[in-house]
Amino acid sequence: MLDRDIVAEYKLDHDFLSEIYSLPGGHEIKKCIQCGTCSSSCPLSYVMDHGPRKIFSLIRAGFRDEVLRSNTIWYCSSCYTCSVRCPKNIKITDVMYALKRLAVAEGKTKGKKAVVLSRNFARMVNTYGRNHETELMMRYILEAEPHHAFKFLPQGWLLFSNRRLPLLPHRIKNIQQLRKILKKVDELGEI
Ligand code: SF4
Ligand code: SF4
Numbered sequence: 001m002l003d004r005d006i007v008a009e010y011k012l013d014h015d016f017l018s019e020i021y022s023l024p025g026g027h028e029i030k031k032c033i034q035c036g037t038c039s040s041s042c043p044l045s046y047v048m049d050h051g052p053r054k055i056f057s058l059i060r061a062g063f064r065d066e067v068l069r070s071n072t073i074w075y076c077s078s079c080y081t082c083s084v085r086c087p088k089n090i091k092i093t094d095v096m097y098a099l100k101r102l103a104v105a106e107g108k109t110k111g112k113k114a115v116v117l118s119r120n121f122a123r124m125v126n127t128y129g130r131n132h133e134t135e136l137m138m139r140y141i142l143e144a145e146p147h148h149a150f151k152f153l154p155q156g157w158l159l160f161s162n163r164r165l166p167l168l169p170h171r172i173k174n175i176q177q178l179r180k181i182l183k184k185v186d187e188l189g190e191i
Contacts, residue, residue: 012062020059023102025094032056038082038092048072052082052092055099068103072096074114116144126179129172134165 020026032053039051049070050058058067067073076096083093100118109115120139124131137156141149159165172178 013064014062016062016064017060023098025091026098028090029056031088031090037085041081041085044075044077048075068108073099074112113144116140128169129175129178132169
């Protein structure tokens with residue numbers, strides 16, 4: 001049952017559901033029986049604003065802002081546990097990706113640290129063809145947590161001393177081919 005205060009606070013968008021239906025994997029939401037298997041299986045639902053089951057319920061009810069501004073889509077680690085266990089074979093992880101794209105497109109990512117991490121990770125892959133952990137960590141700290149930079153020092157040192165933070169990046173061979181693939185996927189709107 002949705003809380004009355006939430007209903008009063010958020011403007012409902014009754015076209016939201018049909019818009020979600022048109023996204024990759026989105027049309028499958030209509031098959032959801034609200035069994036809750038996804039939320040109870042999700043290893044990160046305890047930190048999410050709403051579990052995946054509730055996200056689908058909110059989509060159906062037209063809570064566009066509540067869904068797109070929630071931390072749920074950014075905490076989703078794409079582990080696919082929910083998708084594997086869903087009795088209706090709904091591709092929940094794909095829907096989470098689609099919601100991320102929509103949130104970015106609508107500028108509803110303010111204050112989301114996971115977005116900073118995600119954007120810089122994509123930049124690493126575009127530049128080197130793979131992640132460069134050291135640069136990613138530096139970019140994330142400077143952009144998302146500049147006032148808490150020192151708190152990362154012990155963790156950074158531990159990783160560095162265990163050779164988990166290489167100083168120099170390694171660019172893969174044939175990076176141009178990878179960029180062509182990423183560009184094509186981006187055009188298709190699949191990620
Ligand atoms: S497991 Fe599937 S059917 Fe059940 S609530 Fe989640 S999405 Fe809906
Ligand atoms: S794919 Fe995302 S939503 Fe699904 S169980 Fe994993 S973390 Fe949770």
